[in-house]
Amino acid sequence: MPVVHVDLKRGGYAHDLHSAPVAARIRAIAGDPRCRRVLGSIPCTTWSPARSAPGEGWLSHSKPMRRCSLGDDRRTGVPGPDGKLPEAVEKANACADLLADACASCFGNGGDYIIETTPSRGRGAAYPIRGREDHVGMLDHPSMVKLAGTTGAHVLHFDQCMTRDDPELCPEKKTVLLYSPRLAAVITREFAPLMCNHSAGVHPSMLGLSSGGEARSSQWEQYSSNMNARLARCLGHESAPAGGAVGARAAAAGAERA
Numbered sequence: 001m002p003v004v005h006v007d008l009k010r011g012g013y014a015h016d017l018h019s020a021p022v023a024a025r026i027r028a029i030a031g032d033p034r035c036r037r038v039l040g041s042i043p044c045t046t047w048s049p050a051r052s053a054p055g056e057g058w059l060s061h062s063k064p065m066r067r068c069s070l071g072d073d074r075r076t077g078v079p080g081p082d083g084k085l086p087e088a089v090e091k092a093n094a095c096a097d098l099l100a101d102a103c104a105s106c107f108g109n110g111g112d113y114i115i116e117t118t119p120s121r122g123r124g125a126a127y128p129i130r131g132r133e134d135h136v137g138m139l140d141h142p143s144m145v146k147l148a149g150t151t152g153a154h155v156l157h158f159d160q161c162m163t164r165d166d167p168e169l170c171p172e173k174k175t176v177l178l179y180s181p182r183l184a185a186v187i188t189r190e191f192a193p194l195m196c197n198h199s200a201g202v203h204p205s206m207l208g209l210s211s212g213g214e215a216r217s218s219q220w221e222q223y224s225s226n227m228n229a230r231l232a233r234c235l236g237h238e239s240a241p242a243g244g245a246v247g248a249r250a251a252a253a254g255a256e257r258a
């Protein structure tokens, strides 16, 4: 299966999802019936739970850029003093909308998709963290919620430490996958067993800054080879023959439910 990589590290500005021509091209490619799979992982900075961590020092300066308090839904961003959304939040929203559109288009043509991101930690989340009740995850973003509803998406949580060799050198890094239902069996096989079984306190924290001044979490953005191989097996998996018509029907049925 030929793969179209869209990755800043490979293509620089020509692969920048924030660029309008790049976004238009991605929509066109994902909407082509020859596109059979979409694997999407976009920067989760503005949704990062580290921003909602009650903390001291640098953490006290890191304010959530989104929140969902009871009766005050700011999941698409907290406006600044000028009443406008920060540019970083607007760009991230557009990026999430682009990814959701690409997945919906591919699914509509009988294809499948996987989105990888950081889980929600707020109230009602599968893995809430005390003190972060107002946290908003990327999968809480309206276009993601709509995608999940219209495609009957499944979610699965796993711990990335189980794909790395030395637990003392890596964080647990709980991760969530949102994916089309036809991939359920292969994704369950590859990812469901990855539940951290390392002893308490063995993993270093992802919070804080490294000696080089970078957020410690950023060095763990790159997937391990083991995780890449699992994702590749999921993407290469031939799901039950569905064809465009079935995909479109499923999408239509989802839309009626929504």
Ligand SMILES: [Zn+2]
Pocket (backbone or CB within 6 Å): 159, 161, 162, 167, 171, 172, 196, 197, 198, 203
């Ligand atoms: Zn672990």
